[in-house]
Amino acid sequence: MSQIHVERLSKHYQVHEKEAGLGGSLRSFFARKYRTVKAVDEVSFDIQAGEMVGFLGPNGAGKTTTLKVLSGLLYPSGGNASVMGHVPHKRETAYLKQFTLVMGQKQQLMWDLPAIETFLVNQAIYEIPKGDYDATLKELDQLLDLGPLLKKQVRKLSLGERMKCELAAAMLHRPKVLFLDEPTIGLDVTMQVRIRDFIAAYNQRHGATIILTSHYMADVTALCERIIVIDKGKLFYDGNFRELIEKIAPYKILKLQLSTHAISEHFTEYGKVESCDGVTVVLHVPRERATDTAAHLLTQFKVNDVTFEDPPVEDIIRQVFEGNRK
Amino acid sequence: MLKKYPTLLRASWALMLEFRGEIVMWMMSSAIAFVMLLVWLSVAEANNGVVNGFASGDFITYFLISWAMRNLTAVWASWEMDAGIREGRLSPMLLRPMHPVHWDISQNIAEKALRACLVVPVVAVVTLFVPGVRIDWSISTVLAFGLSLVGAWFILFWSDYLTGLFAFWTSQVEAIILTWFGIRLILSGMIAPLAMFPASVQTALYWLPFRYTNSFSVEILTGRISGGELWAGFAIQAAWGLFFFVVSRIVWKIALRNYSAVGA
Numbered sequence: 001m002s003q004i005h006v007e008r009l010s011k012h013y014q015v016h017e018k019e020a021g022l023g024g025s026l027r028s029f030f031a032r033k034y035r036t037v038k039a040v041d042e043v044s045f046d047i048q049a050g051e052m053v054g055f056l057g058p059n060g061a062g063k064t065t066t067l068k069v070l071s072g073l074l075y076p077s078g079g080n081a082s083v084m085g086h087v088p089h090k091r092e093t094a095y096l097k098q099f100t101l102v103m104g105q106k107q108q109l110m111w112d113l114p115a116i117e118t119f120l121v122n123q124a125i126y127e128i129p130k131g132d133y134d135a136t137l138k139e140l141d142q143l144l145d146l147g148p149l150l151k152k153q154v155r156k157l158s159l160g161e162r163m164k165c166e167l168a169a170a171m172l173h174r175p176k177v178l179f180l181d182e183p184t185i186g187l188d189v190t191m192q193v194r195i196r197d198f199i200a201a202y203n204q205r206h207g208a209t210i211i212l213t214s215h216y217m218a219d220v221t222a223l224c225e226r227i228i229v230i231d232k233g234k235l236f237y238d239g240n241f242r243e244l245i246e247k248i249a250p251y252k253i254l255k256l257q258l259s260t261h262a263i264s265e266h267f268t269e270y271g272k273v274e275s276c277d278g279v280t281v282v283l284h285v286p287r288e289r290a291t292d293t294a295a296h297l298l299t300q301f302k303v304n305d306v307t308f309e310d311p312p313v314e315d316i317i318r319q320v321f322e323g324n325r326k
Numbered sequence: 327m328l329k330k331y332p333t334l335l336r337a338s339w340a341l342m343l344e345f346r347g348e349i350v351m352w353m354m355s356s357a358i359a360f361v362m363l364l365v366w367l368s369v370a371e372a373n374n375g376v377v378n379g380f381a382s383g384d385f386i387t388y389f390l391i392s393w394a395m396r397n398l399t400a401v402w403a404s405w406e407m408d409a410g411i412r413e414g415r416l417s418p419m420l421l422r423p424m425h426p427v428h429w430d431i432s433q434n435i436a437e438k439a440l441r442a443c444l445v446v447p448v449v450a451v452v453t454l455f456v457p458g459v460r461i462d463w464s465i466s467t468v469l470a471f472g473l474s475l476v477g478a479w480f481i482l483f484w485s486d487y488l489t490g491l492f493a494f495w496t497s498q499v500e501a502i503i504l505t506w507f508g509i510r511l512i513l514s515g516m517i518a519p520l521a522m523f524p525a526s527v528q529t530a531l532y533w534l535p536f537r538y539t540n541s542f543s544v545e546i547l548t549g550r551i552s553g554g555e556l557w558a559g560f561a562i563q564a565a566w567g568l569f570f571f572v573v574s575r576i577v578w579k580i581a582l583r584n585y586s587a588v589g590a
Contacts, residue, residue: 075418097423107418112341121333124329126423
């Protein structure tokens, strides 16, 4: 049985609309106009225990709303959701003790006190036995290097340091299911890698099920084999990330550095020429023929250097979204 | 749940110590009691020293205890709820296996402990050195006062919490909070002792919750109420406390269904 089961899940909002200006304000005061927004529209998927799934979609696609429904923060407008056998919106204590939702932009740490105070409060709230608390904190300290941060006032921590403490606060009760909503937002590359490594290690050590949303494709490519893509509340891809990339972008980028001058027409038979300035040529060649093509080109031209690259994942995902919207 | 309170209270106390300057400023805002005292002393002076049975010493005693009551029952859960919903701070609290109200309660208790450190010496000094101040310090009266203080806080906390719950439906909760406070300021006896009101208003106030958030406790400590009247007062106070508690619980459940958490 799946650990997370979502069936035709919907969440609709009534949004108040007001025209600009004084006239708009007056009209809105006497006759309010409402519009229904389908933030999540009959989405279905299943996730097995221990899976790490990337949840992708443009801004406003319904990713965060779905995670909030799965966390029990929001009542669904329709459909069913079940996580570890619990119905999230019932908010049973047994359920609340087994998952965590980390929102990159929202915090649970007490701003004016050191992070250790929030940890102790969480220990009491989640009723974590002293021995377990000490062991978990030690493990989190090893993974996130928290030591010097714990006794500093939260408001005096840097963004990255705060995020590390946020993650630790959210993990003290050793959740079995993690909903991570933009956990690396605003962090520098080094800190992003650190957080990514932590998520992977936590998944391996505890077999936790993880749903991750991120606008940084590097997070998703590093952590998730499977992705779910939604837009305008509707699910339109659920499957292997690599397969999606190969389907949308069935080519590799071949970059040649020539020692003699050449023109783009020399390369059109090998693939699509993205650019050619005479000595540097960038070609899109079919994946299955990439190696043969490179070998052939090396025999035909005087090549100083040759490199292969996968197309940028951001571009592929953008193409997916644009294709869906058309 | 009670096992969690020592930790919550310790963290709340640490938090309140961070805000100690702000708390002193809030306490100064309650000095309206002393402004009203000056007004009523002037009125008494113009009326041969006595107004509706209140002499100068009675006014000083009344507004001193009223000031202490204001400080020992101040609540702000509605402001927290309003800001928590608008700024998204409520969501992380809802994810924990504990009703967020326990955090509000523990912070309120910690803040009261801090305020008491300042209120008690002020009351002691005024009682000892200002002539005419008459407080009944008998054990039974002090116990009754203590009980009524808890009852007053209970009504105020849950009525304030209920007001804050409107933030689930409207962004205009501040207006409701201030309107409720304005009505309470007048009808609870913070501006004038209820004895100064017309008899018909006093009768109505006997049954409404306002008297039991301030005046009732002052009446107890000044020895103006005892016996059957005292027990009847406790019964009405308890009924109002229970009413606001139960309604808050019901509205909370409905509100959670309505929680949109958009962008929060």
